[in-house]
Amino acid sequence: MTNDHLADAIASFQQAINLNPHNAEAYNNLGNALADEGNLAEAIASYQQAVTLNPKYIEAHYNLANLYNIIDKLEEAIASYQQVISLNPDDANAHYNLGVALGKQGKLEEAIASYQKAIVLNPKDAEAYNNLGNALQEQGNLEEAIASYQKAINLNPNYAEAYNNLGYAFQEQEKLEEAISYYQKALTLNPNNAEVHNNLGNAFEEQGKLEDAIAYYQQALALNPNYPNAYNNLGKVFIIQGKIAEAQILLRQALTLKPNFPEAHENLGVTLLYTGDFKNGFAETEWRWQIKEFIRLHLPQSLLWDGSDLQGRKILLVCEQGFGDGIQFIRYAPLVAQRGGRVIVMCYESQRRLFNTVAGIEQLVTMGTQVEFDVHAPFMSLPHILGTTLETIPAQIPYLLPPQPYPFTLEVPPGMLLKVGIVWAGNAANKNDRYRSCSLSNFLSILNIPQIAFYSLQKGAKTAELSELGIGEKVQDLSEKFHDFADTAAAVAQLDLVISVDTSVAHLAGALGKPLWLVLAKVPDWRWMLDREDTPWYPTMRLFRQLRSGDWAEVFERVAVALENAIAKSQSSAITDKLTQDKLTQTISYEEKTLLPVDGFNRLKKCRHGVFLYNINDTYIGRSLDLYGEYCEGEIVLFKQFVQPGNLVLDIGANIGVHTVFFAEAVGAQGTVMAFEPQRIIFQNLCANLALNSITNTYCYNVALGDAIGSVKVPVLDYNRANNFGGIELGSHIEGELVQVITVDSLNLPYCRLIKLDVEGMELQVLQGAVNTINRLKPILYVENDRLEKALSLLSYLHSLGYKMYWHITPLYNPNNYFQNAENIFGDIVSMNILCLHSSSSLTVSGLQPVEIPN
Known part of the structure; x- marks a missing residue:
């Protein structure tokens, strides 16, 4: 009309x-x-x-x-x-159209019932069968949806839309060949249907046939230039090809046509992350919560943390995606705690023991646990919430620690210079796994390099490749030792190097600070960015990228060369170490070339945390360094959780500096260590050890600390007599050298992270002379408490200062010691200390027993 x-x-x-x-x-x-x-x-x-x-x-x-x-x-x-x-009631069309309206509202059960009623009234209604299939498919009932589409096609063999929908259902079942055949049938009936061209592009993209996918997306856009889905999908393929600039143009066009398009925002965010624009990239990826396929946490959006000060509120951090993502982003938990939050982490059961070593976590629960909280944040939202940029990535490594003692010890064949762990496959359910994983056969070119002990860190079905390739003698399979990620961490900690594809184990090695060579696809995941051999997320990681898509052989040629160079360097180092050891041991056969007099009391050795000069007659420290290459390593493991670059640390009772040298390395060039040692000879040894390790950020003081400024006598010991010292008393009644006494408060410190206190029973007096500093700065305190007669007064005083206290009792003998010495000369002797955290601090500890003060 x-x-x-x-x-x-x-x-x-x-x-x-x-x-x-x-x-x-x-x-x-x-x-x-x-x-x-x-x-x-x-x-x-x-x-x-x-x-x-x-x-x-x-x-x-x-x-x-x-x-x-x-x-x-x-x-x-x-x-x-x-x-x-x-x-x-018998109006079939009314039932059908009611189903359409209900379907638009997402009321799928009611829509299905309406379509079924329409079909009962009109069994030849092909459209009702087709729409019933749509509702069933949206409900996730694919088998019934397929049957319904097929009935529609039986009623109308030229029903192009039903063929398209049938193809989509088969695609959801990952039956791509069937899906493609039905899409092509739909195109035969209606060649100008842009949606079908787009769906064919999706199917070919899932098969990895990217050029075919591109052709179909481009045809969809030729038929419909205002088709946002096709722009988004074409942009996604360009991301896979590494054409990031071209992808951004397409994705922005999709968003111009459809501003609230979650998938396009998410994909645009990925392109920005590739280029290092973290501020905008992480903001765009927040749209993922509106994507139907994304894992829903069912947490109230109204309680999503906005980054503001938490003021003691409980915050739930949720590991929302894969194992590797959880390991990468658990680094943010201490930063959240620093905002005043009482941090609860929801993670996978297999990661619970591992994450127990992260500072600042008050409670760990497994996925799906009901827990009370005030606000929440998904792990991968934390970089956005906390404003992470490329320059401000929190990369203080390690932020995870292996269990102590190790649950097992790796077997090392004789004559090996390097222990190398390998991983060749990730989770096959990951859509990108076909790009990131490879076959174990690709590793064969490096397995014949001599003097390397190889260990398989692989889990799951892919471990079968070890026996299939007949290389069980070349690679030790550790999979049966791994019950969770803490066990894997114990294995990684004992290795010199890990070589891995992009998997959770790679993240684990990086988080542990272990050297890691990551072999990558030409266009890897966004976090590895493009065209660089390092990553700001993990300082100890080296990236080996494919130069051509799918070409792993060339990658492993470069890995082999790097390994051979590492072996050559290790051989040179081993020769040097052997010569040095020959010079420094008591059984040296060329006395005229020794660096130290063999009849003296001092020895010099390369130990776990540096080169140390020590007295072999020292009952505890000297003997431990001499036999094990370390002293009280369990204490250093704890310090690693709290001491960070830029900190100021006081080491009071530093002795010869075993912990001082560690602190100096941990606080870095921007940090400061102040070490106090009253015994003159030991003080000289302390200074020597700092010089031997080229340390310049540490100030040493030959003074005692107490509750008032004054002086005290320090006994003069016979350092040549075996087992004649291991702890000294200070006091006016003692015959010896007079040394100055100062107080911590007299230092007027501007800030302080940690005070470590080991002064042979004088701990209370030192704390009393530090009361103003403690009340003002509220540092972490680590205090020796092994004198029963003084313990109660010491604990009561710390309690009065507002500190929560935890026992930290570590054996002097560590089975996993640096020299791998199995002989335990210390028996059950332990070092008894208390870790003290101020009640106002957001820091928390796990695995330590709280100190109970008797009434």
């Missing part, structure tokens, strides 16, 4: 209404004419008047429902269709 004819019709119907205002049929006809004209609001008003005049006027109810459906007033449409059905 022409516009002129419509105008005449409208005028005629209005004239009829003027003549008879109660003419419901005239109002219905006027509504039809107005709807044809596009004047929907007035059409609706006419239909409403018609049903007001005649509540049983089925046609008017039906017309009104259809218009409401068109303009997405779904509640009104549903009410009108239901009114039609109440008047005529």
